[in-house]
Amino acid sequence: MNLLLKFWSSSIGKKWLVALTGLALLGFVMAHLAGNLQMFAGAAKINAYAEFLHANEKPLWVARLGLIACFLGHIIATLTLVRMNRAARPQAYVLNRHVQAKISTRTMALSGLTVLSFIVFHLLHYTLRVTDPRFRTVAEGGQLESVFDVYRMVLLGFQNPLLSGFYILSVALLALHLSHGISSVFQTFGLESKRSALWMPKAGRFLSLLIFIGYASIPAAVLLGFLK
Amino acid sequence: MNLHLKVWRQKNAETKGHLVDYEARNIPEDCSFLEMLDLVNEDLLSRGDEPIAFDHDCREGICGMCSLTINGIPHGPSETTTCQLYMRKFKDGATIYIEPFRASAFPPLRDLTVNRSAFDRIQQAGGFISARVGAAQDGNSILIPKTEADRAMEAAACIGCGACAAACPNASAMLFVGAKVTHLGSLPQGQPERERRVLAMVKKMDEEGFGNCSNYLECEAVCPAEIPVAVIGQMNRDYSVALLKDNL
Amino acid sequence: MSLNLDPKIPSGPLEQKWERHKFESKLISPANKRKFEVIVVGTGLAGASAAATLGELGYKVTAFCFQDSPRRAHSIAAQGGINAAKNYQNDGDSVHRLFYDTIKGGDFRAREANVHRLAEVSVSIIDHCVALGVPFAREYGGLLDNRSFGGAQVSRTFYARGQTGQQLLLGAYSALNRQIAAGTVEMHSRIEMLDLVLVDGHAKGIVTRNMVTGEIKSWAADCVVMATGGYGNVFYLSTNAKGSNVTATYRAYKRGAAFANPCYTQIHPTCIPVAGEQQAKLTLMSESLRNDGRVWVPKKKGDTRPASQIPDAERDYYLERKYPSFGNLAPRDISSRSAKEVCDEGRGVGPGGLGVYLDFADSIKRLGEPKIRERYGNLFEMYHQITGENAYQMPMRIFPAVHYTMGGLWVDYNLMSNLPGLFVLGEANFSDHGANRLGASALMQGLADGYFVIPYTIGNYLAPEGGKRPTTDHPAFKQTEADVRAQINRFLSIKGKRSVESFHRELGLLMWDYCGMARSEKSLTRALNRIPALRQEFWENANVPGNNESLNQSLERAGRVADFLEFGELMCLDALKRNESCGGHFREEYQTPEGEAQRDDEHFAHVAAWEYQGEKTPPIRNVEPLVYETVKLATRSYK
Secondary structure, three states: OHHHHHHHHOHHHHHHHHHHHHHHHHHHHHHHHHHHHHHHHOHHHHHHHHHHHOOOHHHHHHHHHHHHHHHHHHHHHHHHHHHHHHHOOOOOOOOOOOOOOOHHHHOHHHHHHHHHHHHHHHHHHHHOOOOOOOOOEHHHOOOEOOOOOHHHHHHHHHOOHHHHHHHHHHHHHHHHHHHHHHHHHHHHOOOOOOOHHHHHHHHHHHHHHHHHHHHHHHHHHHHHOOOO | OOEEEEEEEOOOOOOOOEEEEEEEOOOOOOOEHHHHHHHHHHHHHHOOOOOOOOOOOOOOOOOOOOOEEEOOEEOOOOOOOHHHOEHHHOOOOOEEEEEEOOOOOOOEEEOOEEOOHHHHHHHHHHOOOOOOOOOOOOHHHOOOOHHHHHHHHHHHOOOOOOHHHHHOOOOEOHHHHHHHHHHHHOOHHHOOOHHHHHHHHHHHHHHOOOEOOOOOOHHHHHOOOOOOOHHHHHHHHHHHHHHHHHHO | OOOOOOOOOOOOOHHHHHHHHHHHOOOOOHHHHOOOEEEEEOOOHHHHHHHHHHHHHOOEEEEEOOOOOHHHOHHHHOOOOEEOOOOOOOOOOOHHHHHHHHHHHOOOOOOHHHHHHHHHHHHHHHHHHHHHOOOOOEOOOOOEOOEOOOOOOOOOEEOOOOOHHHHHHHHHHHHHHHHHHHOOEEEEOOEEEEEEEEEOOEEEEEEEEEOOOOOEEEEEOOEEEEOOOOOHHHHOOOOOOOOOOOHHHHHHHHOOOOEEOOOOEEEEEEEOOOOOOOOOOOOEOOHHHHHOOEEEEEOOOOOOOOHHHOOHHHEEOHHHHHOOOOHHHOOHHHHHHHHHHHHHOOOOOOHHHOOEEEEOHHHHHHHOHHHHHHHHHHHHHHHHHHHOOOOOOOOEEEEEEEEEEOOEEOOOOOOEOOOOOEEEOHHHEOOOOOOOOOOOOHHHHHHHHHHHHHHHHHHHHHHHHOOOOOOOOOHHHHHHHHHHHHHHHHHHHHOOOEEHHHHHHHHHHHHHHHHOOOEOHHHHHHHHHHHHHHHHHHHHHEEOOOOOOOOOHHHHHHHHHHHHHHHHHHHHHHHHHOOOOEOOEOEOOOEOOOOOEOOOHHHHOEEEEEEOOOOOOOOEEEEEEOOOOOOOOOOOOOO
16 A cells, blocks of 8 residues: 555656556457457347346446546546646746657647547447437337347447547547557556667557557448448 | 847746847857857847846856757757757748746746756755765776666766756656666666665655656757657666565 | 965875875864865866765865856866776876876976876776766776877776766766765855955855845855866857856955966867857867878968868978877877967968868778768767868868866965965866876866865864854954955946956957967067056946846856956966966977977976965065976977
């Protein structure tokens, strides 16, 4: 406990917290993607997957609570750091220019906040299903065959080009957020060396690109009619 | 050449500052940026105004005293210190913004001068090796491979100007602290105090009110001593290891 | 002859003097050291190392620097290296050889015992700096690397890239920081010493001005250590930092400390020439460039063709012509003077005709550009940055510039001045370099004085002085404070039209022309006539705006320039009275038929120590004879 407090009390320790929770969230993002990509394997497959996830509520809730904790930890630590950073320069430059700071770095707060609002919407949309009356079973007046008819729900949802556009834009920002975050993790943990300094940012960008393509492929495929 | 200057004037720490417009006329191209300011000051003096206060000393890029933010970039558009910036880098008729290094840990003194003693206090917290005069063994009895000596030298080259903190959007001093931690930590003589040093210096750095690193890499871009940002990773590692060892 | 200039050299054979002196020096017990307070002014190599070491020993130290941090002192700019008689290269070096090279390099105008001690402790300096974490260059096997330097035939120079001074200063700064953290040293930055306080003839404190708030304050101590650097900026343009000044030493001189050999100044041959009137500072290019560059000027006067269009037959490689065996590697004073000669003949190159070429074309042809880039890349880069010229394609232009001053306050073997309780270290004293300093010896002397000499010798003064420290309520402090305030008010009330900077510039030009690389009775007399007039104009027409109670850089400058305006006169006077040529002091009347410096050992083998007599009366020239017990005086020859 003492150790945790000491970590929390220093700037580097707070960065550790951001990095650790960020890694956990990255893990979730990748697992979630793996699940989602089963859309391309057909309705039976993904619906079975959904059913499997909900077969046992206890571990599901453990995972969910863990995720929520990571989420809160990530946000609180970041906000604390941001406050410190703001206080570190009370008088701003009249003319402010950057030499080599990357766009992904400079937009971390913006991309983070956008992703946050996206996640809220996403939960309301596909998890709690309060935004669209069609996302109920036929018995309840909707268009789904069962609660686990995820395939049809996603199809219905992404057939709206505006909504799909919003999803694609949001995962783009998520990827931007990750591309900076992944390489930063190495620095925070002090794992970077002269050699890794060369490939790390590239690896971060590559992984983020994969994540973007993976996620964006589903609404795109629905819009283009590959998924029916 | 003729230039339009927008210079930050501030009487002292208690009063508010603002940009004032000045015209610099007939400036030779071969003159350094600080010599251009000297000329502007001569002109101000002759008109009965008080000259612009700015810090400078060696004027050869090593003492780290000069500290101007020129057009939004600490030390301006050259890869060296302000004093090694020459006017031929600017176009005739250009507008140049001149501001001090800004950070809450660098409180303003007057015009373009700021107080950077926070850096001294961080060094006092632990940026040294405790070697008593007269107690040293022969210099060659500690063998240090060339690669290690070169790595230490690369980090030791820091001139302590503060451009890293001034350039960082978070006003973080981690490049400065990382440089000293890396310099002393990569030498055999620095090992006994390695953990103590990094814990104390980081603690002091936080207390002084510097921000933390978000990997903007602006520090590395403006550093006149070309300190690589890898020293921050080294400091993070040393710090984490030290904190774990200290508490487990 | 009113001063007692007893150098207090210990008896016995030269090699045993320092050992014996250390044994005979008075000790102060650890418990009693705490009761002594020491003021250290200046935090360069000498000051920082002295403050750190005295603090470590247990003295209560208060240190001052005018920069914003002790790390900025101009020691930081030294490039080349630091000498030490380690003989790591097995090339026949020894303490005695370093001693002899230094004495000979100084043209036999330094004190034997001091120089021998310097050579002895040089060895410990390297060990201690390594222990402090100074990253000296290493060989692949992990051993310390050495390079060779001018004036020596052995390889004894230790270095850290081209930033040796920086690394040594940061080492001393870190030692100082350790003591500040331990509470033994109290550090005050942006505080300038403006006067020395004497109580019953002993130096017991200083008066300072806070450069941010303008506060004038007295500080009392048991003794005062000054390590305030050299006075090269009397020439306005020099390789010194802009802030380097003579004020501390000059005001101590006005309080009675003897100023020794002020005319000894070193002019470095390879600096980047002056580009225009606005220039405020000269930049040194490492001497090592002369290993591969050839120095020349056109044979014809006023030849304005670009270098590339001047055929070889119309070029004068004057160093190779005059000194066939040393050629382009002739020593600093000789190379500098030769450059001045050809420029005086109207054959100089570049703007104003004040420059000579340093040409790498032959070396590039022989070794290829990559090799030259590897050896001197950073210097060519720096040259390009400053001049905008590419020295791979056209020759560099270089010109000599003021670099170091060998003269300084007179000190005895204990490094104490004739004023009891005033110790003077580093470039601020006169003691070790004679009339010319060898490369890589300044760093050695600064650290020797601070780390290894003063900690032993200070006890000789302090031990019998126990309990005599006055408080700042003593009338002497009140009086000195009042003097300082009066002078500041005088500056602020001139309200003239001309900037302080312009007076400094004019003085510098005058000193350079009349008391520079070559001096004559005629030029010195002319300078002595003109300086008082300039000084008078300063006091009538200087423009010092603002007030005392704020950060006021014009006011700071005014104090320093006022002192330079007096000190310049002292320097010319010393040069006029030294009727010989030696080292950095070249009198045109005293030269061999070949144009080399001609010493007069019979009449001038002595230190000239000047004693202030007040504003209206000329100072008195006191003499400390230099007694050579071990070394035979010889003529330096580099033909």
